[in-house]
Amino acid sequence: MPSLAHAYSFDPRHGHTRESLLKVPAPTAPGDFEEFWRARYEEARAVDTAPELGPVEEERDGVRVHGVTYTSVGGVRLGGWVALPYGPVPGGAPTAGSAGPARYGFVVGHGYGGRDRPGPDLPLPLPGAAAILPCVRGMGTRGRVTGIPDTADAHVLHGIGARDTYVIGDCVADLWCAASALLTLLPELDRPEAPRLGYLGESFGGGLGALALPWDARFGAAQLTVPTFGNHPLRLTLPCTGSGEAVRAHHRAHPEVTEVLAYFDAATAATRLTVATLVAAALFDPAVPPPGQFAVYNALAGVRELQVLTAGHFAYRGMVEEIRALRAHRERFFGEHL
Structure with a gap:
C-alpha cells in the first residue's frame, strides 16, 4: 500500500489493509428493514413526476444537456439536468440530424457538495445513452428546499430523530422519482422485461444508490464510487472529515440515534442488492x-466487481491514471450488464 503524506490527526486508513477491508461485514438489519424501504419505494412510484425539459444549456460528449424539473415525494419540485444523445458519440459513429431514441438511461447521483452543473459526470459510460442528473432535496443549485439545510454537516442531521423524517430517506426517494421522470421523457427505455437503466453515484450519491437500488427493478447495473453510509455502527467509531463526523458528534449527545441509522445503512441495504454492481473503494480516505x-462491496448479493483506489477525497500521485482506468472499467462493465 503506497504511503501518502497527510496532516490529519487520524489515520485515514484506520489501520486497515486491503485484506482486512475485504472482511468488514454489514450490520444486521432491523426486523422490518425491507418493509420500511418497500413502502417508501411504493410511495415514490405513485408520484406523478411531471418532468419539464428546459432549453439546451450545453452540447458536448455526444449529448445535449437540458435543464429539467420534476416532482418528488411530498410534492417537492426539484431540478437538475437531462443529457440526451446527439451528434458525435465518443467511441461511436456520429448521429445525423436531431437526437434519436436513447438506447440506455442513467440516473447520476452527486456527492455531498451537490452539483451546479453536470461537470465530470459526462461523458456517460455507453454510446447512445441518456441521463438525468438530479439535485436531491437540499443540495446543489437546483435542489434548494426551504427548511432543509444546504451544507453537508447540517443536511446529514436533518430529521434524524426518526426514520420517517430523516432527510436521507427522502433523498433516496428523489432518485427513484428522477428515474420515473427520465422514463416519462424517454418511454422507449421503459422496458420491465429488460432493464435499460444504470445508476452512477459517488460518495453521498454512492450511499444513496446502495439504499435505493435493492427495491427498484428498473435498474440493470450500477457503479458506486467511494460509497458512504456503510456500516454505521463502525463509522460511529471512526473519525473523518466528512458528514460522518457530524453524525458522530450528534451520536455522542443522542446515542439513541443508532436505532434510526440502522434503517439507512448502505452495507445493510447491499445485502439485498442483486443488481450487477461495480464498486470503486479506496484504501485511504479522510x-x-x-x-x-x-462493507458495501462485501455485502453485495449479486454480480459484483471491485476496483481498488489508492485514495478517495484526496489528491495523490497517479490519481489521473486511476480515474482513467476506472472509466474504462465502467464502460466494459455497463456494456456487459445493460
Missing part, C-alpha cells in the same frame, strides 16, 4: 472511512 466503503 472523508469516507474505507471500512464503510468496503
Whole structure:
C-alpha cells in the first residue's frame, strides 16, 4: 500500500489493509428493514413526476444537456439536468440530424457538495445513452428546499430523530422519482422485461444508490464510487472529515440515534442488492472511512466487481491514471450488464 503524506490527526486508513477491508461485514438489519424501504419505494412510484425539459444549456460528449424539473415525494419540485444523445458519440459513429431514441438511461447521483452543473459526470459510460442528473432535496443549485439545510454537516442531521423524517430517506426517494421522470421523457427505455437503466453515484450519491437500488427493478447495473453510509455502527467509531463526523458528534449527545441509522445503512441495504454492481473503494480516505466503503462491496448479493483506489477525497500521485482506468472499467462493465 503506497504511503501518502497527510496532516490529519487520524489515520485515514484506520489501520486497515486491503485484506482486512475485504472482511468488514454489514450490520444486521432491523426486523422490518425491507418493509420500511418497500413502502417508501411504493410511495415514490405513485408520484406523478411531471418532468419539464428546459432549453439546451450545453452540447458536448455526444449529448445535449437540458435543464429539467420534476416532482418528488411530498410534492417537492426539484431540478437538475437531462443529457440526451446527439451528434458525435465518443467511441461511436456520429448521429445525423436531431437526437434519436436513447438506447440506455442513467440516473447520476452527486456527492455531498451537490452539483451546479453536470461537470465530470459526462461523458456517460455507453454510446447512445441518456441521463438525468438530479439535485436531491437540499443540495446543489437546483435542489434548494426551504427548511432543509444546504451544507453537508447540517443536511446529514436533518430529521434524524426518526426514520420517517430523516432527510436521507427522502433523498433516496428523489432518485427513484428522477428515474420515473427520465422514463416519462424517454418511454422507449421503459422496458420491465429488460432493464435499460444504470445508476452512477459517488460518495453521498454512492450511499444513496446502495439504499435505493435493492427495491427498484428498473435498474440493470450500477457503479458506486467511494460509497458512504456503510456500516454505521463502525463509522460511529471512526473519525473523518466528512458528514460522518457530524453524525458522530450528534451520536455522542443522542446515542439513541443508532436505532434510526440502522434503517439507512448502505452495507445493510447491499445485502439485498442483486443488481450487477461495480464498486470503486479506496484504501485511504479522510472523508469516507474505507471500512464503510468496503462493507458495501462485501455485502453485495449479486454480480459484483471491485476496483481498488489508492485514495478517495484526496489528491495523490497517479490519481489521473486511476480515474482513467476506472472509466474504462465502467464502460466494459455497463456494456456487459445493460
